Amino acid sequence: MTERRRQILLAAWDIAAESGLGAVTLHEVARRVGIRQPSLYAHVPSKAGLYDAMFAHAYGELLAEIDRLPPRGTAREQLVRLSRTILDYAVASPPRQQLLFQRTIPGFEPSAESYALAQRLIDRCVSLLSALGAGSPAHVDVYTAVVAGLGAQQIANEPGGDRWTRHLEPLLDLFLTGFHPVGEDRAD
Amino acid sequence: MTERRRQILLAAWDIAAESGLGAVTLHEVARRVGIRQPSLYAHVPSKAGLYDAMFAHAYGELLAEIDRLPPRGTAREQLVRLSRTILDYAVASPPRQQLLFQRTIPGFEPSAESYALAQRLIDRCVSLLSALGAGSPAHVDVYTAVVAGLGAQQIANEPGGDRWTRHLEPLLDLFLTGFHPVGEDRAD
DNA sequence: GTCTATACTAAGATAGAC
DNA sequence: GTCTATCTTAGTATAGAC
Structure with a gap:
């Protein structure tokens, strides 16, 4: 697992803990990681792929x-x-x-x-x-x-x-x- | 409870049973009842109000x-x-x-x-x-x-x-x- | 790997006419 | 009570340059 991927998963769980699973959007994850939303697709294949991860x-x-x-x-x-x-x-x-x-x-x-x-x-x-x-x-x-x-x-x-x-x-x-x-x- | 309201609740539960609670949208409810989505607001105050009903x-x-x-x-x-x-x-x-x-x-x-x-x-x-x-x-x-x-x-x-x-x-x-x-x- | 730009889709809600 | 038209927001995903 790359460091970026770890950051992404951590950010996703943070959002979920704060505001619920439904609030986990690719925009918000990207924002917390410090990259733009389309850049996430270099690390996860889709929103469903993020949930699976x-x-x-x-x-x-x-x-x-x-x-x-x-x-x-x-x-x-x-x-x-x-x-x-x-x-x-x-x-x-x-x-x-x-x-x-x-x-x-x-x-x-x-x-x-x-x-x-x-x-x-x-x-x-x-x-x-x-x-x-x-x-x-x-x-x-x-x-x-x-x-x-x-x-x-x-x-x-x-x-x-x-x-x-x-x-x-x-x-x-x-x-x-x-x-x-x-x-x-x-x-x- | 008016007849319309009964229709609306029934349609909402039908959608939920078929596709889950998240699939209950005002557009789809209205479509099934046979009216336009804005017309629903004469019967329910909001989406949350529909859930409450x-x-x-x-x-x-x-x-x-x-x-x-x-x-x-x-x-x-x-x-x-x-x-x-x-x-x-x-x-x-x-x-x-x-x-x-x-x-x-x-x-x-x-x-x-x-x-x-x-x-x-x-x-x-x-x-x-x-x-x-x-x-x-x-x-x-x-x-x-x-x-x-x-x-x-x-x-x-x-x-x-x-x-x-x-x-x-x-x-x-x-x-x-x-x-x-x-x-x-x-x-x- | 990351960016900008944008397409696409869909939702809730409001304004104002009839 | 219902309509059309529209606003506003927000999301996933893709194209193509760097």
């Missing part, structure tokens, strides 16, 4: 953070730590949550290359869930819904706070201890 | 549906029925979910009048949760996160399906039976 950049950052987590403790402790990292990363920036975890940007679909990063994150969660006997598709779906739900409510109603996110640990505990989807056999 | 319209519809629910059964059964109604209504239309329950429309804030409708919905849930001993703020927050999470994941990953929403009942059961927020006394 932002998507990949953020997932790369999150995955790097996860790689630095200590692999200590039980699988349950590791899952809690991983979930906490993801949730905190998501709610730290509303536009980031919107771009990475919701699908509300009109016309934006991540490229296959970028989506592979998102898949790596899911895989991390699934492998820990499996180790805890909660690796069935139903379990994984409910797990993602619980984490996503806390993040969505936090951002929609109290951005910057922890009124919802602080319930992650007790809610995960409850889920791991007691959730049994209908129609699945239990192996107690 | 859509917001109020949908909440009114949902509240009416809820009022038709049979008041039979235990409080727990009633809560499950209410939650199912809300969740199904939300996921039936991605833009509706986005406008009513997420906050991702740039610049849109519901008017006080419209927001009061949203509050009535919350109040319904809270009164049933209270009857079940889960009326503390923490309980209410986690309840909304669980329902919102299922809806958000359903819409983001499988619009039109029920891969997430079908877990509502077991997840509510788990929540009502076993969730105890940290720092709150239990009265077992």
Whole structure:
């Protein structure tokens, strides 16, 4: 990644943090970088390409953070730590949550290359869930819904706070201890 | 509500359902209603005013549906029925979910009048949760996160399906039976 | 890689006639 | 209440020179 490209991505995320993803325009990005808007096309192929680069950049950052987590403790402790990292990363920036975890940007679909990063994150969660006997598709779906739900409510109603996110640990505990989807056999 | 206004709201929701909330433009709404774009200003004060009318319209519809629910059964059964109604209504239309329950429309804030409708919905849930001993703020927050999470994941990953929403009942059961927020006394 | 200039498209909103 | 005409703003993208 060139230095210019790094500047561009940084500027784009700054704008998003200040005024929302919709406010990320090529004119404004160029202005902050100190070049003219048409010059951006030497670095990104299009507006959608910029969104895709932002998507990949953020997932790369999150995955790097996860790689630095200590692999200590039980699988349950590791899952809690991983979930906490993801949730905190998501709610730290509303536009980031919107771009990475919701699908509300009109016309934006991540490229296959970028989506592979998102898949790596899911895989991390699934492998820990499996180790805890909660690796069935139903379990994984409910797990993602619980984490996503806390993040969505936090951002929609109290951005910057922890009124919802602080319930992650007790809610995960409850889920791991007691959730049994209908129609699945239990192996107690 | 005049007939014209009804036509306008209907057209706006049609566009949203087909192409997303962002595709709702005054030009397109006017085209579908069969009038010219400036003529819309005789019926709505602005673009934001149209969003607000859509917001109020949908909440009114949902509240009416809820009022038709049979008041039979235990409080727990009633809560499950209410939650199912809300969740199904939300996921039936991605833009509706986005406008009513997420906050991702740039610049849109519901008017006080419209927001009061949203509050009535919350109040319904809270009164049933209270009857079940889960009326503390923490309980209410986690309840909304669980329902919102299922809806958000359903819409983001499988619009039109029920891969997430079908877990509502077991997840509510788990929540009502076993969730105890940290720092709150239990009265077992 | 960056520039100027510009094409193209599209949106919300207002003025004033009928 | 609806029309035509227009204003204003703003965005993505391209052409071609340096």
